[in-house]
Amino acid sequence: xxxxxxxxxxxxxxxxxxxxxxPLSVGLTPAQARxxxxxxxxxxxxxxxxxxxxxxxxxxxxxxxxTRLAPEPFAAEQPLPEVVEVxxxxxxxxxxxxxxxxxxxxxxxxxxxxxxxxxxxxEAGRHYWYAFKALGRTxxxxxxxxxxxxxxxKVRFAALxxxxxxxxxxAAHRAVAREDVDxxxxxxxxxxxxxxxxxxxEEHVRDHDxxxxxxxxxxxxxxxxxxxxxxxxxAHAAHPWFLTWDDHExxxxxxxxxxxxxxxxxxxxxxxxxxxxxPHRDSFGGSALPDPEIHRVRKWGDLLxxxxxxxxxxxxxxxxxxxxxxxxxxxxxxxxxxxKAPDAWHVWANSIMLSQLRGRPGGSxxxxxxxxxxxxxxxxxxxxxxxxxxxxxxxxxxxxxSAFVDxxxxxxxxxxxxxxxxxxxxxxxxxxxxxxxxNETNGPLMGKANPHLKYFEGNRYGxxxxxxxxxxxxAHMRVIGxxxxxxxxxxxxxxxxxxxxxxxxxxxEGTKGSPAQYRRDA
Numbered sequence: 191x192x193x194x195x196x197x198x199x200x201x202x203x204x205x206x207x208x209x210x211x212x213p214l215s216v217g218l219t220p221a222q223a224r225x226x227x228x229x230x231x232x233x234x235x236x237x238x239x240x241x242x243x244x245x246x247x248x249x250x251x252x253x254x255x256x257t258r259l260a261p262e263p264f265a266a267e268q269p270l271p272e273v274v275e276v277x278x279x280x281x282x283x284x285x286x287x288x289x290x291x292x293x294x295x296x297x298x299x300x301x302x303x304x305x306x307x308x309x310x311x312x313e314a315g316r317h318y319w320y321a322f323k324a325l326g327r328t329x330x331x332x333x334x335x336x337x338x339x340x341x342x343x344k345v346r347f348a349a350l351x352x353x354x355x356x357x358x359x360x361a362a363h364r365a366v367a368r369e370d371v372d373x374x375x376x377x378x379x380x381x382x383x384x385x386x387x388x389x390x391x392e393e394h395v396r397d398h399d400x401x402x403x404x405x406x407x408x409x410x411x412x413x414x415x416x417x418x419x420x421x422x423x424x425a426h427a428a429h430p431w432f433l434t435w436d437d438h439e440x441x442x443x444x445x446x447x448x449x450x451x452x453x454x455x456x457x458x459x460x461x462x463x464x465x466x467x468x469p470h471r472d473s474f475g476g477s478a479l480p481d482p483e484i485h486r487v488r489k490w491g492d493l494l495x496x497x498x499x500x501x502x503x504x505x506x507x508x509x510x511x512x513x514x515x516x517x518x519x520x521x522x523x524x525x526x527x528x529x530k531a532p533d534a535w536h537v538w539a540n541s542i543m544l545s546q547l548r549g550r551p552g553g554s555x556x557x558x559x560x561x562x563x564x565x566x567x568x569x570x571x572x573x574x575x576x577x578x579x580x581x582x583x584x585x586x587x588x589x590x591x592s593a594f595v596d597x598x599x600x601x602x603x604x605x606x607x608x609x610x611x612x613x614x615x616x617x618x619x620x621x622x623x624x625x626x627x628x629n630e631t632n633g634p635l636m637g638k639a640n641p642h643l644k645y646f647e648g649n650r651y652g653x654x655x656x657x658x659x660x661x662x663x664x665a666h667m668r669v670i671g672x673x674x675x676x677x678x679x680x681x682x683x684x685x686x687x688x689x690x691x692x693x694x695x696x697x698x699e700g701t702k703g704s705p706a707q708y709r710r711d712a
Contacts (some may be wrong), residue, residue, distance in 0.1 A: 213264065213415055214403075223264035223411070231359055231676060232418030237261035238270070238303075238325055241414060242423035245334035246469030248373060248430040249488065250314035253334045255280070256469035257322045259303035263414035266407040270325075273298050276305050277323040280312070284319045284331060297324065302410055302466040314339045315491070332427040335372055342491030346370060348429075349654045351377035351436075351541075351588025352618035355416050358673025362619045362653045364421035365668065365680040367428040369655060372490070374429045375498075377588030378436030378541035379621065380464070381412050402441070404456055409463030417467065421676065431469060434484050434498050436541040436589055439464050443559050446503035447517075485520050487527055494658055495532060497524070498539045508563030515564040516571075524571065528578050535582045535658055535690075542589045544568070545613050546602035548639040549632070560589070572600045576608045582690055583611030584663050586656070590615050591623040592648035593667055595686050596640075597694050605641050609693040614665045614686070616654040620673050623648045633707025644695065646708040650683060663688040665695075 213227040224234070234240040238259040245253045259274055274297045282288040291311060297303040305322075312318060315338030322329040348371045353360065366374060383403045403412050417423060437443050440460040444453075458480045464470075465482050472483050484500035504517020516524060538544075542560040549555075555562035562568075575583060585598060594615040601607035623629070629648035637643055652669035665686045670678040684701035688694070697711070 214408075214411055218264075220262045220264040224262075227264070227415055227418050230355075232415065233420045234263060234418055235330055235423065236327065238274075238327060239322065239329035241417040241467070242426055243320070243322060243329050243332040244426035244469040245320065245332060245430045247432060247471040247486075247488070248335055248337045250337045250339050251312050252308060252310045253312065253318070253336060253430055254469050254471040255305075255307040255309055255320050255322075255332075255334070257305060257329055258466060259297050259324055260414060263418065264411050266410075268299070268303055270299070270303055274303060274324055278305075278307050278309075278320065279323075280309055280318050280320045282316075282318060284333070286319060286321060286331065290318065301462070304466040306470065308471060312336050315342075330427060334430045337489065338491040340491055342493040343659065345372050345490050345494050345658045347373045347375060347656055347658075349375045349377055349539075349586050349588070349614075349616050349656065350425075350619055351616060352379040352591055352621035353416070353422070354379075354382045354618075354621040355419070356382075357622050358620035358651070359676035359678070360419045360421040360425075360619060361670045361673070361676055361678035361680065362421075362651065362668070363419070363425040364677065365670070366653060367421065367424040371429060371655065374425065374431045375496075375539050375586065376431055376433050377539060377586065377616070378434055379438045379588065379618075380433075380435065380468075381409075381416050382438045382621070383409075383412070383441050383460070384438075404459070406459040406462055409460050410466065413463055413467040426469070432488065432496065432498055432539065433468055433470055434500060434539055434541050435464065435502060437502060437559075440502070444502065445505050445507055447505065448507060485523065489532075489534070492532070492534060493660065494535045494537060496537050496539060497527060499524070499541070501541050505564075508558045511566065513564045514567050515561060516567065521567065521571065525574050528574055528580050531578075531580055535584065535663055536580060537656075538583070538585045540585050540587045540613075543587055543594070543613070543615055544585050545594070545596035545598060545642060546640060547594075547636065547643075550635045551639045553639060569601060572598065572610055575610045576600050580610070581693070582663075582688075583693075584656075584688060585611060585613040586654070587613055587615040588618070591618040591621050592629070592646065593617045593650075593683075594643065595645035595665075595695055595697075597642040597644065599642055602640070602642055611693060612663075612686075612688050612695045614654060614656075614695075617647075617650055617652045617667065617669060619653065620651060623651070629707045637708040637710060643708070644710045645684075645686070645697065645706060647683065647706040649705070649707070652680065652683075661690050663690075664698075 213223045238261040244256045280291040596613040598611035599607040650669040655666045657664045667683040669683045684704045685698040
């Protein structure tokens, strides 16, 4: 029987014996760390492809393929030669008989023996299968898909965020792997950098003085722990992913432009480890390090334009009159994209909440780490959306560990301000939300304080599936039954729609009776 992660960690903390069970405790050998991880539900693929395979950034003729050779996932340095040759194969069938592309690539210790293969010359709008070979072994087979060209009648994609390993199992990833979707968008907090203090995950401790991850070796081990969940690897192998990040990939609430030399060294280590473990393509074709280029625009035929934002790397401090969350260059890039946007659905992959969120009527903003800490820039960008005449804007967001549906207005304090889009904030995969009592009390208060807020539900965990046609954008909130069950069933909590050419969302009549702590129309 698999031991529940959350219960085991709690019991170990009470007993003062966390060092015996937490895989990243100081002093454990790689073998001991792996054994401890497996007690928490980790299961690794056969060596050297222990961390699985993945694909990402699909374009009409190209995808990026990824794997990392890690025969000992928790080793600071892998027991491998400096450079290992990796063969890769792409085929038109799952058995890899109809090969369409193949090649070899060096996996160097410099990048943790990871490889990122930009496969080109593929046909648009179709599935492919792929695998790797190295050291006489073959990886599992992954499936990917290229973006279509021209007329597209429908696209379905999933959005995931906030997957704290210590908070539960990845039943949401297991379900996403089985979803009929074209791609997946991950909205950040792929890992958590928290240390452990007295057996309690660090987010439950006021003073962050546990053994946090600081070095490249630390971050590599943290990613290896997360990749140990078989459901996460399954979801990566099933679909191509687009990726952005939030703060916990580095450290809580950080600004990429602040801090002295120790922080910049830590950030560089975190960024490198993130790159080593993700199917990421550098936007400009050069080296992704030391600063991977996250922001990009990708099209899914003539139906959808996806804009991926980076809201960490270039931001200033919060609550400054001239503060920036985008940075000057990214903001200029975004505004230029708005000006030349095609006639399509426009989806912004946005790691932290864009919409205003006051805690109670007349109260202050709940969190200024999100766009509420950058008021002038938010109004500038949304004013530019309105002035450009851009329509059909949908913002998909993570971070909050709860589900929100918001109208997006140029000025959130003015209920007559132009309505320019809709924001869907998805539940977290596992990361702990506020208590049911907090949600019940504060849901109505947030509704009264934020006239643009249409819906709030904070007692559940899961992911969103978005179904897009030329006429309508639908958001299906998928929720798991129990974070303690790695095979938890998944249901649809509710569905919201946005009609083409009509700013604002509405809830599906068939799901209006579902549980929620706030509904504007209730």
